[in-house]
Amino acid sequence: MPPVPKPVAKDYVPAFFPKRQGGAAHAGGPEEPRTRIVVVGHVDHGKSTLIGRLLADTQSLPDGKLEAVERACREEGMPFEYAFLLDALLEEQAQNITIDTTRIGFRHEGQGFEIIDAPGHREFIKNMVTGAAAAEEAILLIDAKEGLKEQTRRHGLLLSLLGVSKVIVAVNKMDLVDWKEERFRILDKEIREYLGGLKISPREVVPISAREGANVKNSDSIGLGWWKGPTLLRALLSGVGRNDVQKEGPLRLVVQDVYRFDERRVIAGKLESGKIRVGDSVVFFPDRKTSKIRSIEDWGNPDPVQELGPGRGVAITLEEQIFVERGHVGSHEQNPPVESRELKARIFWLDTEPLRLQAPVQLRLATQSVEGRLVSIDRLVDADKLEQKRWVGSRWRRSGFVAADPWFMTPTIGWNRWGGLPCRGAPVWVEGESFWRRNIRPPWPRR
Amino acid sequence: MSYLQHLEDQSIYIFREAFANFKNMAMPWSMGKDSNTLIWLAKKAFAGKIPFPLVHIDTTYEFPEMLAFREWARNHYGIDLIVMVNEEARKRGVGYESHDPVTVTHELKSLALQQALAKYKWDALVTGIRRDEDSTRAKERYFSPRTAENEWEYRDQPPEFWGQFTTAVKPGEHVRVQPLLDWTELDVWEYVRREGIPVPKMYFAENGRRYRSLGCWPITQSIESQVSTIDGIVEELKTTKTAERAGRAQDHHERNAMQKLRAKGFM
Ligand SMILES: Nc1nc2c(ncn2[C@@H]2O[C@H](COP(=O)(O)OP(=O)(O)OP(=O)(O)O)[C@@H](O)[C@H]2O)c(=O)[nH]1
Numbered sequence: 001m002p003p004v005p006k007p008v009a010k011d012y013v014p015a016f017f018p019k020r021q022g023g024a025a026h027a028g029g030p031e032e033p034r035t036r037i038v039v040v041g042h043v044d045h046g047k048s049t050l051i052g053r054l055l056a057d058t059q060s061l062p063d064g065k066l067e068a069v070e071r072a073c074r075e076e077g078m079p080f081e082y083a084f085l086l087d088a089l090l091e092e093q094a095q096n097i098t099i100d101t102t103r104i105g106f107r108h109e110g111q112g113f114e115i116i117d118a119p120g121h122r123e124f125i126k127n128m129v130t131g132a133a134a135a136e137e138a139i140l141l142i143d144a145k146e147g148l149k150e151q152t153r154r155h156g157l158l159l160s161l162l163g164v165s166k167v168i169v170a171v172n173k174m175d176l177v178d179w180k181e182e183r184f185r186i187l188d189k190e191i192r193e194y195l196g197g198l199k200i201s202p203r204e205v206v207p208i209s210a211r212e213g214a215n216v217k218n219s220d221s222i223g224l225g226w227w228k229g230p231t232l233l234r235a236l237l238s239g240v241g242r243n244d245v246q247k248e249g250p251l252r253l254v255v256q257d258v259y260r261f262d263e264r265r266v267i268a269g270k271l272e273s274g275k276i277r278v279g280d281s282v283v284f285f286p287d288r289k290t291s292k293i294r295s296i297e298d299w300g301n302p303d304p305v306q307e308l309g310p311g312r313g314v315a316i317t318l319e320e321q322i323f324v325e326r327g328h329v330g331s332h333e334q335n336p337p338v339e340s341r342e343l344k345a346r347i348f349w350l351d352t353e354p355l356r357l358q359a360p361v362q363l364r365l366a367t368q369s370v371e372g373r374l375v376s377i378d379r380l381v382d383a384d385k386l387e388q389k390r391w392v393g394s395r396w397r398r399s400g401f402v403a404a405d406p407w408f409m410t411p412t413i414g415w416n417r418w419g420g421l422p423c424r425g426a427p428v429w430v431e432g433e434s435f436w437r438r439n440i441r442p443p444w445p446r447r
Numbered sequence: 448m449s450y451l452q453h454l455e456d457q458s459i460y461i462f463r464e465a466f467a468n469f470k471n472m473a474m475p476w477s478m479g480k481d482s483n484t485l486i487w488l489a490k491k492a493f494a495g496k497i498p499f500p501l502v503h504i505d506t507t508y509e510f511p512e513m514l515a516f517r518e519w520a521r522n523h524y525g526i527d528l529i530v531m532v533n534e535e536a537r538k539r540g541v542g543y544e545s546h547d548p549v550t551v552t553h554e555l556k557s558l559a560l561q562q563a564l565a566k567y568k569w570d571a572l573v574t575g576i577r578r579d580e581d582s583t584r585a586k587e588r589y590f591s592p593r594t595a596e597n598e599w600e601y602r603d604q605p606p607e608f609w610g611q612f613t614t615a616v617k618p619g620e621h622v623r624v625q626p627l628l629d630w631t632e633l634d635v636w637e638y639v640r641r642e643g644i645p646v647p648k649m650y651f652a653e654n655g656r657r658y659r660s661l662g663c664w665p666i667t668q669s670i671e672s673q674v675s676t677i678d679g680i681v682e683e684l685k686t687t688k689t690a691e692r693a694g695r696a697q698d699h700h701e702r703n704a705m706q707k708l709r710a711k712g713f714m
């Protein structure tokens with residue numbers, strides 16, 4: 001036991017420093033967003049190994065981490081596995097498999113990344129979707145020897161459904177095919193064809209060996225001497241750029257809650273798109289009541305805030321005491337949201353129970369939540385074979401009108417079995433691009 | 448919009464989603480940098496008033512400064528604070544003098560929390576964990592359910608994306624709400640600096656040593672550092688190769704110590 005620490009003075013005050021005005025720019029904070037990249041592909045094709053390699057080669061690991069992995073591998077009686085840097089659960093290490101998604105950050109050449117390791121095993125597809133839905137870009141990994149497999153195709157399909165269209169393909173384990181260029185060219189062609197059917201055009205297809213560290217960070221002049229293209233890391237770096245540009249668009253203020261903790265009645269929510277200013281007239285849907293904004297509340301800020309833009313969390317008070325509650329959507333009078341009872345969506349069913357027509361499900365769009373029913377299925381797609389390259393399409397009918405239009409920044413509709421527990425193995429859907437423009441409520445204001 | 452601003456907005460969104468969906472939530476609070484960032488974010492999320500109690504799980508091995516900070520903050524922020532001690536385990540003689548750090552951490556932290564859960568019947572707990580702290584936390588969800596036994600079913604976590612979270616629990620279960628999951632240690636310090644959030648002085652060097660992560664005094668090591676300013680901390684973190692929790696003995700007691708602790712309810 002170390003010595004008991006000394007007591008502190010009676011009139012203790014903690015460390016204080018002045019607030020930096022002007023935000024992160026003035027404080028030298030990180031201005032740039034981190035590019036989030038998910039690594040997907042068939043089980044055992046080397047996704048976790050690749051990420052471990054990237055972290056090790058870019059010197060992003062804390063001291064002692066590699067040694068800890070070495071010890072774990074020895075205990076499991078295995079040669080060194082870079083994958084253990086990600087597969088940290090005992091169950092994962094014992095089976096050399098990824099069970100759940102890991103998200104881990106690193107910086108290189110001044111660019112921040114967050115790499116998301118997705119599991120390739122079919123059983124963990126909900127975890128793969130959880131990881132991939134957070135990504136802006138993807139690396140689709142293929143084992144050079146095994147070629148395209150079931151989950152290679154399914155993950156490709158999911159990427160397109162999730163709207164992750166920036167994709168780099170890595171043909172891994174080139175060491176197992178004697179670094180042969182012909183093999184790479186065959187897979188290059190095959191994967192481009194497949195992804196083309198999904199309207200994904202890969203930014204780059206690169207040969208690598210994750211385990212040997214060939215063409216990951218460092219180019220490889222021996223086996224891959226024939227390769228004139230970029231390393232994987234170079235390909236990643238060359239693609240960074242903001243692709244989550246905040247929508248300026250019309251105002252869509254989704255209401256999360258209304259607080260009455262003191263004499264104020266504070267409406268709390270998030271700006272999915274557009275701007276608000278003090279004094280603006282805002283209409284709240286579905287009730288269609290209007291009020292002017294009296295104030296924007298910003299705790300801890302000595303200067304009153306006059307305006308907030310897209311993506312920001314907001315807390316406002318209103319001039320008029322109109323009824324507003326969670327799920328309402330505020331907009332300006334000029335640009336109201338589309339409200340409809342029906343929508344068309346592409347979906348991916350993650351539950352173990354089949355989805356049935358007319359079965360009630362809970363539909364969620366941002367903070368709106370209504371009961372909905374699947375009324376028809378237009379097309380089905382077999383994710384394993386991707387036959388005829390058709391989309392999953394279906395129509396949903398809802399119990400109430402919901403504000404739903406493309407101005408919602410997040411493709412936020414989710415669902416759970418109505419009344420059931422949304423926790424375990426619950427179905428989740430993947431959003432469709434087009435909302436069904438039928439059964440639409442007459443636009444506001446009524447003329 | 449700066450990345451830090453994005454993180455702040457996201458955390459505020461998570462706080463509000465939790466409060467809108469759960470009936471009886473609480474926020475464990477350890478007086479460290481992450482905890483104080485959470486208070487700050489909660490103040491912003493709820494326009495100045497934190498509408499749920501804070502809970503300090505007092506292991507009875509707290510640094511004197513942390514206790515002093517606790518009392519100072521209770522006043523300063525006007526928070527509703529519940530202090531919990533696992534008296535039963537202390538009576539049995541569980542302590543660092545005689546037991547290993549994993550056992551003591553489990554008894555005096557996780558079980559104390561479980562006792563508090565049984566007493567107050569919280570359905571959600573806001574925690575300050577971050578993915579970059581350790582590799583099991585890197586697999587966490589923003590809303591992470593725990594069983595009635597306070598266990599984390601890491602082999603079967605719910606799907607979670609596009610701002611939709613697990614918000615229903617069976618009786619006795621609760622959800623860990625984790626607004627700082629996407630933040631890094633560096634992000635927290637940059638935010639502390641940007642906002643001017645008060646933190647304990649132990650984070651700043653005295654006689655060539657400072658603390659990077661704060662826990663029970665018998666098992667928490669300080670690091671060698673000359674850094675005595677907030678700018679210094681930010682700069683040091685940009686170049687350091689030492690893991691944040693390297694000085695926390697319970698993490699390194701055995702292989703996968705964190706997994707075992709966290710599966711049983713540790714934060
Ligand atoms: N020969 C060779 N083996 C590799 C290479 N990359 C990975 N491996 C091996 O392939 C096996 C599987 O690697 P992982 O990284 O665990 O595969 P994964 O794609 O993450 O697997 P899941 O996450 O379970 O889907 C391990 O034994 C690796 O050592 C490579 O470039 N060459």
Ligand SMILES: [Mg+2]
Nearest residue numbers: 047048097098
């Ligand atoms: Mg893996």
